[in-house]
Amino acid sequence: MRIIFLGTSAAVPTVDRSLSSIAVDVGREYALIDAGEGTQKQIMLSGLGFGKLSRIIITHLHGDHYFGVFPLLQTMSILxxxxxxxxxxxxxxxxxxxxxxxxxxxxxxxxxxxTEVNGESEFRFSNCTIKMFPVDHGNTPTYGISIKEDDKPGKFDPEKSDKLGVPVELRGILQRGIPIKLPDGRIVRPEDVMGPPRKGAKVVFSSDTRPCDSLRREAEEADLLIHEATYDDDKKERAEKTGHSTLSEAIEVGVASKARKIVLTHFSARYKKEDLERMEARIKEKYNNVIFARDLMVLDL
Structure with a gap:
């Protein structure tokens, strides 16, 4: 699974940050989580192209999260x-x-x-289960996103396979989880030659929200928590009033949830590039698993 941060600005774009959009690329296809104004240009710059886009997930109906959908739809039609x-x-x-x-x-x-959602909802996307769950963004119905990759088959053990006399041409079948029958009639099952299943990656995106219990629950032991951090800590009152989170509040959610990596995004346009660099340096003095997202940043899981 590959996560591409197409836009990391809140409310309005800046010179170096586009509006909110994240691509989740699973190889054969990708999904967009939100599509603020300018998302189609960011897709072009990222190299993703339009052909593999199979779905768009909108977390809430504030313009900076979905006004980019319609130009994107028309571009794909023209193409x-x-x-x-x-x-x-x-x-x-x-x-x-x-x-x-x-x-x-x-x-x-x-x-x-x-497909419209009105409350918690789950659906399949390639080899993943995507869950939309309510978060706290004031009076606007808003959904966080949890993406859970299916568990992967365990590691193939060629020595066990040799001992059981499995022909080379049949080993791929076992690796796909299918039992085989040997020429002498013996049945070999995948678990006879494979290690234990490997846990699939879990990614959680907060959307726009105050810190809330639903997000903490869903983010528990996530491999990656992507949390909005619209304001620095001195703007906590503003964050409370507008239904957003500060840097420290976002990090506290990740720490409480035992998320392995925390990426902060959706920064207020009041912060210039150098402001964010100073904020990140300050945070990294205490937390080494926190990253500030940048437009077109890529993370592989």
């Missing part, structure tokens, strides 16, 4: 897309899409399948 696209979004997105489609009938030439 001749025929493959359907799935959009999962809070209740109300369908009305927005239908209204724009009526005004601009050429918006899409392919099937856009919209």
């Amino acid at each position: 001749g897309r025929s493959r359907p696209l799935d959009i999962i979004a809070p209740t109300g997105f369908s009305l927005i899409y239908k209204a724009l489609k009526e005004i601009t009938p050429t918006l899409t030439s392919y099937d856009v399948r919209i």
Whole structure:
């Protein structure tokens, strides 16, 4: 699984930060979590291209998280897309899409399948289970995202395979989890030659939120927690008023959840590049597992 931070700014873009969007690339396809204004340009800069995009997940209906969806849809239409696209979004997105489609009938030439969520929801994406769960962003229904990769087969043991007399041409079948029958009639099962399953990666994204119990629960022992950190600690009152988190609040959620790595994102446009660098240096004096996201930053899990 590869995570690409396409945009890391909150509310409005800056000279070096685009609006909120994260790509989750699983090889054959990728999904977008949010798509603020300018997301299609960031996709181009990242090298992802548009062909593998299979779904867009919108965490909440604030413009900086979804106004980039519609230009992206039209670009893919102009480029001749025929493959359907799935959009999962809070209740109300369908009305927005239908209204724009009526005004601009050429918006899409392919099937856009919209699923609206109103509460906790789970769905499959490639070899992952994605869960949307409510977080605390004031009066706006907002969802955090948990992505759990399926467990992977254990490591193949060639010595055990040799002892059992498994022909080389049949070993791949066992590695795919399928039992085989040897020429002498013996049955060899995958567990006879494979180590224990390896735990799949778990990634959790907070979306816009105050620190909350639902997020702490979902982020428990995550390999990666991506948490909004709109404000520095001196703006805590502002964070409380607007339904956002400060740097320390975001980190505290990660520490309480025992997340292995914490990435902070969604920084207020008031902070310039050099401001964020100073803030990151200060945080790293105490925490060595905290990273400040940058546009087009890539993390492999």
